[in-house]
Amino acid sequence: MYSTNIEFFGYFAAILTTAAFLPQLIKTLKTKKADDVSLITLIMFICGVGSWIIYGYAISSFPILIANIITLMLNTFILISKIYYARKY
Amino acid sequence: MYSTNIEFFGYFAAILTTAAFLPQLIKTLKTKKADDVSLITLIMFICGVGSWIIYGYAISSFPILIANIITLMLNTFILISKIYYARKY
Numbered sequence: 001m002y003s004t005n006i007e008f009f010g011y012f013a014a015i016l017t018t019a020a021f022l023p024q025l026i027k028t029l030k031t032k033k034a035d036d037v038s039l040i041t042l043i044m045f046i047c048g049v050g051s052w053i054i055y056g057y058a059i060s061s062f063p064i065l066i067a068n069i070i071t072l073m074l075n076t077f078i079l080i081s082k083i084y085y086a087r088k089y
Numbered sequence: 090m091y092s093t094n095i096e097f098f099g100y101f102a103a104i105l106t107t108a109a110f111l112p113q114l115i116k117t118l119k120t121k122k123a124d125d126v127s128l129i130t131l132i133m134f135i136c137g138v139g140s141w142i143i144y145g146y147a148i149s150s151f152p153i154l155i156a157n158i159i160t161l162m163l164n165t166f167i168l169i170s171k172i173y174y175a176r177k178y
Contacts, residue, residue, distance in 0.1 A: 016137025023129035036125035040112035048105025058095040
């Protein structure tokens with residue numbers, strides 16, 4: 001029971017830190033700008049998440065792999081949107 | 090040697106996804122605004138990172154614990170700065 005609760009926190013944490021970037025993407029697409037979002041933060045974070053994917057694959061951890069693939073996709077969309085709107089407007 | 094390389098990716102990933110938020114904090118403090126940064130993203134991410142800290146403590150993982158404590162601090166500072174500047178300006 002105790003270890004089940006621990007696993008719950010792990011999955012809860014993974015879902016939250018992954019899904020958290022969806023509101024940022026929606027906000028960026030709605031307002032058509034992300035000037036206040038740091039470009040360096042996005043690039044560093046995407047590189048870091050990419051490394052988590054390699055790590056997850058290497059240690060055969062499905063939760064690390066899937067959570068970071070979704071996080072990578074969301075943050076790549078945010079990065080592309082930021083650059084696109086900065087050029088367009 | 091192979092497992093050493095895997096561990097390297099894990100630590101590299103942890104350092105990058107933690108340090109990534111420092112440029113966002115610096116940018117917010119410099120420009121005195123973070124209107125484009127999603128409030129919901131920040132709150133969800135902080136809750137998620139808090140859960141990672143509980144998980145890291147429960148499974149006695151020092152790397153998960155330390156990386157997430159720093160990430161929590163940086164994102165809390167970003168959240169406070171965002172709210173502070175939104176009220177002030």
